[in-house]
Amino acid sequence: MSWRMWALKKSVWVFHVNLGACNNCDIEIVNLLTPRYDVERFGIKLVGSPRHADALLVTGVGTRQAIIRFRQVYSQTPKPCVVFLMGACACGTGIFHAGYHVEGPIDKILREMDPNAIIAYVPGCPPKPEAMISGVVKTLSAI
Amino acid sequence: MNQQELKDRLAEIKDKLIDIQQPLDDRIFLSCEAENAYAINKFLFEEVPLRFVITTGIDSDSCYEILYHYAYDQIGYIITLKAFIRDRENPSIESIAPFLPGAEWIEREIHDLLGIEFRNHPNMRRLILADDWPEGVYPLRKETRQ
Amino acid sequence: MIEVFQNLFWILIFPGFVFTLVVGLLASWIVRKVSALVQWRVGPPLCQPFYDVLKLLGKEILIPQDAQRAVFVSAPLVGMAGVLLLSTMLWRITITQSAFVGDIIVAIYLMVLPSLALILGSSASASPHAAIGTSREMKLVLGYELPLVLAFIVVVIKSGGQLSLAAIAQQTPVLSISGFLAFFISLLCIQAKLGFVPFDIAESETEVASGIIIEYSGALLAVWKIMQALMLVALPLFLVMVFLGGFGTAGRPLVWGIGKYVLVLVVLILIKNTNPRVRIDQAMKFFWVYCGLLLAIAVILATFGNYYGISWL
DSSP states (O other): OHHHHHHHOOOOEEEEEEESOOOOHHHHHHHHTTTTTTTGGGGOOEOGGGGGGEEEESSOBBBBHHHHHHHHHHSSSSSOEEEEEESSSHHHHHGGGGOBOOOOHHHHHHHOOOOOOEEEOOOSSSSSSHHHHHHHHHHHHHO | OOOOOOHHHHGGGGGGGGGEEEEEEEEEEEEEOOOOOOHHOOOOOOIIIHHHEEEEEEEEESEEEEEEEEEETTOOOOEEEEEOOOOOSSSEOOOOOTTGGGGGGHHHHHHHOOOEEEOOOOTTOOOSOOOOOOOOOOSSSSSSSO | HHHHHHHHHHHHSSSSSSHHHHHHHHHHHHHHHHHHHTSSSSOOOHHHHHHHHHHTTTSOOOOOTTTTTTHHHHHHOOOHHHHHHHHHHHHHHHOOOOOOOTHHHHHHHHHHHHHHHHHHHHSSSSOOHHHOOOOHHHHHHHHHHHEEEEEEEHHHTTTTTTOOOOHHSOGGGGSHHHHHHHHHHHHHHHHHHHHHSOOOOTTTTHSSGGGTTEEETOOOOHHHHHHHHHHHHHHHHHHHHHHHOHHHHHSSHHHHHHHHHHHHHHHHHHHHTTTTOOHHHHHHHHIIIHHHHHHHHHHHHHHHHHHTTOTTT
């Protein structure tokens, strides 16, 4: 495996993107990054700009307004990068599938933008921080 | 004011109302037609006076209803004014934002979602629908389907 | 000819780029590990900063469309070169005792280069967040440069007007009142130069989304991180040489010197972990009014001490 992916697995810098979520998943993500769960052991760090990020933590169902901005955020994230879809809404629109404001499941739009995108699904409503850590670790060992 | 004085104050505009109901101890419902809503709101906000909480828009099958919720905190009462808009083709009501700036945004939201026109609104612009949402499509109306 | 290769070896391998980079990344691991222990958690493994730099070198570089490409790309390299030169010079003075008159002034000038490079790089970024970061960094540099130079002037006065680092490093100014004041204030100025809390106003993640380096990605961001790691070696070493009595080369003085360096580093980390971030106007008032007053007192005490020969003033 190339040294790029090996280094990526050892040090993952995350950026949090909210595409129209109810904020439950966002609260759990912020919980995850506190000293109690200590994700710095895995090399995970929260960064303030998508240009510094290796992984996007995406929550929310993907509303029409948000998808426009998500395309820009994804294109500004330097490749190689991983997209983690956190929560039932991000994994496949959840209970809002018939909503008038829903643009579509995020992974479908992501595949149209970039067929080689690496996408990981962490279901739950909201997923517990332990579930998120498990999802991230499993994804990183499977790349 | 205690509750009896409050009810006496509310009875002063009885001629503009359809009826007054009190289904629970601390809940009063006043009903009126849409034409009288502006004057009643002005009375409730300025004369009584009550604290404005929020406005609700409902699409009942025969008419539209706009509910104005007020609170009287000294005794913990919530007073709601129901205004019936009978015209379903071009629903329209007088905006209360000129004397109650706090209602400006909620009226914009009701206009976005239900298509009710608020006359004399100081700043009617799109609030919560997406920028590229088509004009004239109001998502929360009963006849709108995906 | 041999000398050219020798100088290249000094600059690139030991004690230049490779050596300082390794020590710098180890120092940044110490920073993260001590911060973790203070927060009752485990913290990253030893090689984590190396993995970070390696990963950044492997990502693509995105340059904004409106950015000034020449300045944008060259600013981090200039900053890194400045700190590298400073570090090589300081190590060489320590190891071979080959100081020259006025080298402390050269060191002060070289210490400004990383801050200047940050300002240039972020102002070439064509982003409003970066513009806020630029103005804050400029004000911060205006704030702490004055007390920093004054603190070094205190040491020069105490040593009787000598401008050579080898002579200054022989004595221990921190054991006197004016020297202790100057050391303490220069520690806070170094905290601001390294971009540590409470003075990380320019790169404040929660306010301006890493304002000053927001547009950098990939290998250019790696150069900024390398520059920060090199600064973690050069600046505390400079403080050790000026205030704490130098860095030995063999035997007990060497162990003593490493202990002094780690002490300065740990004090910086503890200040970093126990303080909130300050606003830029609070920072400038702090540096100009309070630090300036304390240093004025220190300069007066040092002048008296030097004139009358009292060494503890």
